[in-house]
Amino acid sequence: MSTSIPLPGLPAYDHADGTPDEPRTSRRGPTREELLEGLNEPQRAAVVHEGAPLLVVAGAGSGKTRVLTRRIAWLISERKAHPGSILAITFTNKAAAEMKERVEELVGKRARIMWVSTFHSACVRILRKEITALDFDGTGFKSNFSIYDAADQKRLMTLVCNDLDLDPRRYQPGAMLHWVSNQKNELKDPEDATKDARNNLEETYAAVYTTYQRRLREANALDFDDLIMFTVHLLQQLPEVRETYRRRFRHVLVDEYQDTNHAQYALIHQLCADNPEDLDGERVEPAELMVVGDADQSIYAFRGANIRNILDFEQDFPNATSILLEQNYRSTQTILTAANSVIGHNKGRKPKRLWSDAGDGARIVGYVADDERDEARFVSEEIDRLTDEGGLRPADVAVFYRTNAQSRVFEEVFIRLGMPYKVVGGVRFYERREVRDALAYLRMLVNPADQVSLRRILNTPKRGIGDRAVACVQALADRDRITFWEALRRAQDAPGLATRSLTAIQGFVAMVEELQSMVDAGERADVVLETVLARSGYVASLEESDDPQDETRVENLAELVAVAREFSDDPQAGPSADPADVDAGTVAPGLSDFLERVALVADTDQIPDAPEDDTGVVTLMTLHTAKGLEFPVVFLTGLEDGVFPHARALGDQPELEEERRLAYVGVTRARERLYISRAVVRSAWGAPAHNPGSRFLDELPVDLVDWRRTEAAQTRWGRPDLASGSAASSGLGTLTDAGRRNFSSAALRADAAARAKPAREMPSLEPGDRVVHDSFGMGTVVALEGVAEKAVASIDFGSEGVKRLLLRYAPVEKL
Numbered sequence: 160m161s162t163s164i165p166l167p168g169l170p171a172y173d174h175a176d177g178t179p180d181e182p183r184t185s186r187r188g189p190t191r192e193e194l195l196e197g198l199n200e201p202q203r204a205a206v207v208h209e210g211a212p213l214l215v216v217a218g219a220g221s222g223k224t225r226v227l228t229r230r231i232a233w234l235i236s237e238r239k240a241h242p243g244s245i246l247a248i249t250f251t252n253k254a255a256a257e258m259k260e261r262v263e264e265l266v267g268k269r270a271r272i273m274w275v276s277t278f279h280s281a282c283v284r285i286l287r288k289e290i291t292a293l294d295f296d297g298t299g300f301k302s303n304f305s306i307y308d309a310a311d312q313k314r315l316m317t318l319v320c321n322d323l324d325l326d327p328r329r330y331q332p333g334a335m336l337h338w339v340s341n342q343k344n345e346l347k348d349p350e351d352a353t354k355d356a357r358n359n360l361e362e363t364y365a366a367v368y369t370t371y372q373r374r375l376r377e378a379n380a381l382d383f384d385d386l387i388m389f390t391v392h393l394l395q396q397l398p399e400v401r402e403t404y405r406r407r408f409r410h411v412l413v414d415e416y417q418d419t420n421h422a423q424y425a426l427i428h429q430l431c432a433d434n435p436e437d438l439d440g441e442r443v444e445p446a447e448l449m450v451v452g453d454a455d456q457s458i459y460a461f462r463g464a465n466i467r468n469i470l471d472f473e474q475d476f477p478n479a480t481s482i483l484l485e486q487n488y489r490s491t492q493t494i495l496t497a498a499n500s501v502i503g504h505n506k507g508r509k510p511k512r513l514w515s516d517a518g519d520g521a522r523i524v525g526y527v528a529d530d531e532r533d534e535a536r537f538v539s540e541e542i543d544r545l546t547d548e549g550g551l552r553p554a555d556v557a558v559f560y561r562t563n564a565q566s567r568v569f570e571e572v573f574i575r576l577g578m579p580y581k582v583v584g585g586v587r588f589y590e591r592r593e594v595r596d597a598l599a600y601l602r603m604l605v606n607p608a609d610q611v612s613l614r615r616i617l618n619t620p621k622r623g624i625g626d627r628a629v630a631c632v633q634a635l636a637d638r639d640r641i642t643f644w645e646a647l648r649r650a651q652d653a654p655g656l657a658t659r660s661l662t663a664i665q666g667f668v669a670m671v672e673e674l675q676s677m678v679d680a681g682e683r684a685d686v687v688l689e690t691v692l693a694r695s696g697y698v699a700s701l702e703e704s705d706d707p708q709d710e711t712r713v714e715n716l717a718e719l720v721a722v723a724r725e726f727s728d729d730p731q732a733g734p735s736a737d738p739a740d741v742d743a744g745t746v747a748p749g750l751s752d753f754l755e756r757v758a759l760v761a762d763t764d765q766i767p768d769a770p771e772d773d774t775g776v777v778t779l780m781t782l783h784t785a786k787g788l789e790f791p792v793v794f795l796t797g798l799e800d801g802v803f804p805h806a807r808a809l810g811d812q813p814e815l816e817e818e819r820r821l822a823y824v825g826v827t828r829a830r831e832r833l834y835i836s837r838a839v840v841r842s843a844w845g846a847p848a849h850n851p852g853s854r855f856l857d858e859l860p861v862d863l864v865d866w867r868r869t870e871a872a873q874t875r876w877g878r879p880d881l882a883s884g885s886a887a888s889s890g891l892g893t894l895t896d897a898g899r900r901n902f903s904s905a906a907l908r909a910d911a912a913a914r915a916k917p918a919r920e921m922p923s924l925e926p927g928d929r930v931v932h933d934s935f936g937m938g939t940v941v942a943l944e945g946v947a948e949k950a951v952a953s954i955d956f957g958s959e960g961v962k963r964l965l966l967r968y969a970p971v972e973k974l
């Protein structure tokens with residue numbers, strides 16, 4: 160049974176801990192031996208550990224996820240833990256579904272009622288039950304709250320800018336949302352943020368945060384960070400609620416602990432820290448806690464993840480036990496040595512001895528391509544060779560890159576050469592316009608206070624409710640302090656509303672009320688969706704269109720209906736229903752369960768299960784998405800300074816170390832073969848850029864890499880021939896990092912004087928873009944004047960002030 164929503168036409172892949180050799184349950188339940196089968200000594204110790212908080216720290220592929228999964232089975236089967244008393248946290252919904260499935264294979268169906276989920280899903284469950292108890296100055300949330308994703312948040316933030324009369328060129332929604340998100344990850348509410356503001360900018364941001372939260376509350380909506388923050392507040396502020404969950408969860412297990420942020424840490428702490436007495440003065444043993452992680456794989460600092468959570472575990476949970484795993488079961492020794500060698504360049508980490516007895520295996524293959532197309536061609540030809548001669552399936556192969564945009568060239572070349580592939584995490588199904596429109600309809604039906612959704616579909620398809628009519632209705636809402644939806648229902652009272660608009664609005668309201676009565680009657684999600692698409696005229700408007708894209712849109716909507724149908728057919732699928740009810744099969748998943756499921760689908764969830772006999776397709780994904788997965792063959796591409804490591808990290812030690820951890824994650828996904836490649840010239844912002852080879856290449860042991868092609872013959876400015884073992888400077892050593900990455904190929908051919916004063920690639924900028932300047936640091940583009948060679952940008956560098964810079968010469972780069 161899988162609770163993940165299937166997505167259309169996606170590929171097969173080999174997942175971590177998905178080995179077929181897992182013991183199967185017999186009817187009598189597994190024996191102790193079966194539960195411990197295929198585990199080494201320290202792994203067994205972790206599975207059977209009792210009592211004190213347990214930290215399993217270990218390098219990639221050492222079986223952390225396997226141990227966590229087996230421990231759950233052990234708890235249920237041997238220690239007779241009630242499955243409902245187990246809370247296991249994974250990083251993605253996909254990983255959660257897999258873990259649940261695996262435990263079910265071991266101990267049977269009763270495993271179904273455990274909570275195995277992401278932090279976000281677990282919090283949604285808690286909040287649906289408890290959120291009404293949270294008080295915000297007399298107002299609060301209803302338990303049918305909406306969950307806003309990134310696009311909804313942006314729209315809402317734009318409304319906030321209007322409310323506060325902020326210049327959108329100076330105050331960019333994206334930057335403000337990032338700031339707000341940081342506050343929430345640190346558990347600071349708007350009041351804390353206002354108190355902590357140290358300058359004008361921060362004061363404005365705090366005001367933005369306050370208004371943003373007010374608007375969310377009005378819309379009865381939460382963003383992703385709220386899910387965690389509010390749950391923590393709930394547990395901190397309401398002792399009865401805390402006790403309920405502390406008594407309920409006797410076992411808490413967290414995978415990928417290195418990527419938890421402060422709010423997530425606080426949540427775990429609320430549930431598991433020693434708290435000698437409960438409300439009645441009775442001592443309640445804290446839940447048994449097990450966290451597993453690898454500080455070397457911490458790659459989400461930009462989202463507030465705090466590597467200290469793992470480093471300080473023993474301090475935070477006194478009397479904690481640590482177990483170290485040192486044997487890697489995933490990769491060949493060659494791959495491991497390479498990974499260890501790269502990560503060894505990070506300072507202040509605990510050295511690890513990770514070894515494998517899988518043998519040396521094949522050497523790493525390196526390739527220096529002329530440009531990115533040549534790189535993609537090489538990858539494609541190599542995959543062809545491996546599948547023709549090496550007995551591998553396309554599904555065994557993954558191609559990794561640093562940023563999403565790099566997938567495009569691979570896609571173009573793969574399509575041309577007929578290589579079957581799938582991009583994971585690119586344009587996501589749920590981000591397509593038509594899918595978002597359809598979901599907005601559904602969300603608005605469940606929660607009419609959800610203004611963002613309501614406004615999105617009010618005039619989609621066009622039904623004669625224009626901006627002016629919307630303004631009239633809004634004025635009525637403001638005047639009478641009612642929601643926008645209420646105002647629509649009372650549109651006849653709206654001053655200045657044209658008769659034609661009034662008729663259109665009344666038609667809309669009648670339609671929505673009719674649809675709402677379906678929802679209230681508990682109609683299935685797929686039936687509601689189909690009715691919405693027909694009644695609203697949405698599909699008809701696409702079908703009438705001449706735009707060929709609209710045909711695809713209709714297909715995508717059909718896919719969405721199929722997804723909803725599958726969801727409705729699976730009574731296990733309702734994530735918000737009480738697990739006990741679900742187990743008894745008494746609650747059929749409704750529309751709000753479906754919406755919740757959809758809202759929580761993350762990138763990696765887009766990897767579907769492959770049909771049994773399928774050879775599958777090659778998986779293209781970013782390094783971030785690859786976490787926790789494994790593949791027999793991995794291509795690590797775009798190894799250039801400025802690409803990977805990312806340009807942003809070049810002059811910044813902590814960021815560079817995070818990039819290096821990302822490289823470690825990438826290398827350790829490979830089981831048997833690893834390819835590394837880079838392009839001498841790569842187009843950036845439409846112009847060819849000559850990036851030096853990645854510094855991570857220098858950090859690989861030379862004797863492990865078999866360079867199929869080097870740069871030696873191509874340009875004297877490039878990196879020296881790595882095959883010869885030379886790691887000398889690239890010849891650009893006199894320039895700053897930023898200078899190196901900004902070198903155009905023309906500049907590279909110029910003389911020494913030109914080299915001292917590089918002709919830069921002019922970034923194409925728009926107000927609101929985030930940029931980095933060699934001396935002033937990070938900034939936001941406020942305004943632009945002039946064109947081409949004369950383009951001047953005004954950039955706000957925060958404490959450095961606003962500077963006017965001639966872009967032709969300014970060492971600025973777009974982020």
Ligand SMILES: Nc1ncnc2c1ncn2[C@@H]1O[C@H](COP(=O)(O)OP(=O)(O)OP(=O)(O)O)[C@@H](O)[C@H]1O
Nearest residue numbers: 175176197198199219220221222223224225488787
């Ligand atoms: N004792 C063992 N014997 C054989 N295979 C094992 C053993 N332990 C783990 N494995 C296998 O090794 C691979 C890596 O295991 P797993 O994914 O649990 O590692 P991990 O530590 O979670 O890795 P990552 O850090 O990448 O998340 C899996 O294919 C798993 O089935």
Ligand SMILES: [Mg+2]
Nearest residue numbers: 175223224787
């Ligand atoms: Mg793992």
